[in-house]
Amino acid sequence: MQRNDLAAKEKWSRSRRNFLKMSSLMSAMLLSGCWSEEDRRGENERLGDPSHPICYVRGTLLLTPGGYRKIEDLRIGDLLVGLKGVAHAVQWIGRSRRRRPKDERWPDRVKPVRIRRDALGPGAPERDLLVSQNHRLFIDGLLIRAMDLVNGGTIFIDPCEGALQIDYFHVMTERHAIIIASGAFSETMLPISACKEAFDNFAECAPLFLFDARFGEEPCAPVYNECGWRGQLLSRLRSALSPLVDRRTRFDRIRDRLEFESAARFG
Numbered sequence: 001m002q003r004n005d006l007a008a009k010e011k012w013s014r015s016r017r018n019f020l021k022m023s024s025l026m027s028a029m030l031l032s033g034c035w036s037e038e039d040r041r042g043e044n045e046r047l048g049d050p051s052h053p054i055c056y057v058r059g060t061l062l063l064t065p066g067g068y069r070k071i072e073d074l075r076i077g078d079l080l081v082g083l084k085g086v087a088h089a090v091q092w093i094g095r096s097r098r099r100r101p102k103d104e105r106w107p108d109r110v111k112p113v114r115i116r117r118d119a120l121g122p123g124a125p126e127r128d129l130l131v132s133q134n135h136r137l138f139i140d141g142l143l144i145r146a147m148d149l150v151n152g153g154t155i156f157i158d159p160c161e162g163a164l165q166i167d168y169f170h171v172m173t174e175r176h177a178i179i180i181a182s183g184a185f186s187e188t189m190l191p192i193s194a195c196k197e198a199f200d201n202f203a204e205c206a207p208l209f210l211f212d213a214r215f216g217e218e219p220c221a222p223v224y225n226e227c228g229w230r231g232q233l234l235s236r237l238r239s240a241l242s243p244l245v246d247r248r249t250r251f252d253r254i255r256d257r258l259e260f261e262s263a264a265r266f267g
Helices: 002-032 041-049 193-198 202-208 210-214 228-240 250-266
Strands: 063-064 068-069 079-081 087-099 112-117 130-131 136-139 142-145 154-157 165-173 178-181 184-187
Touching: 002 228, 002 250, 063 228, 079 178, 087 202, 228 250
Parallel strands: none
Antiparallel strands: 063 068, 063 079, 063 178, 079 087, 087 165, 112 130, 112 154, 136 142, 136 184, 178 184
């Protein structure tokens, strides 16, 4: 009986939490002039926006057959450990450096998402992980953008107030793959035409014809891609009504679980 009471309490707590999120989203919508630009942009354009950096922050540890190595120390030809221990060779490493004047704040799009230790599960990640907002994590069989997992507790936008420079790195392997970043499953680069402008060193890649040969490549796993206000509102509505009629998607269930665990840790 006690277990049933706890389950019921969790359901209605989830409902209450999502109704509050819906209220916040609707207020933000009104202030920003209804639907955001992301509701009207395709994935290729959105991910390739030069103002929106891509991937891992300097210092991120990626697992190789010889152990963890910092992403900035990797070289072409190095191997990265993926799902089921399969190794993937690095074909190219993209770099993007962002700077800000001392008297200015970081633009919102440049700020990374901080994923706290164990935020995705025990040992996932093993230490705080910093990635760009559009970078995807692989959770319960689904690739999800870091910004879609933000809960304000265990996963949040890091203001990076003390940093005047942020270096982002991305790795391209022989095919889009899931690798291990500080104990968390994460993606390698999926080449799309628009992302060329996102890297300072793209000219190094162009002679290799790596991008052009792989345009149209399919992601290695299912992708959650409902971006913008509309997708967020519908997702929150499904979760808010789930104690009565549970129509949640796989993403909704993943986000609800992570938010519940975050609330348990931070109140």
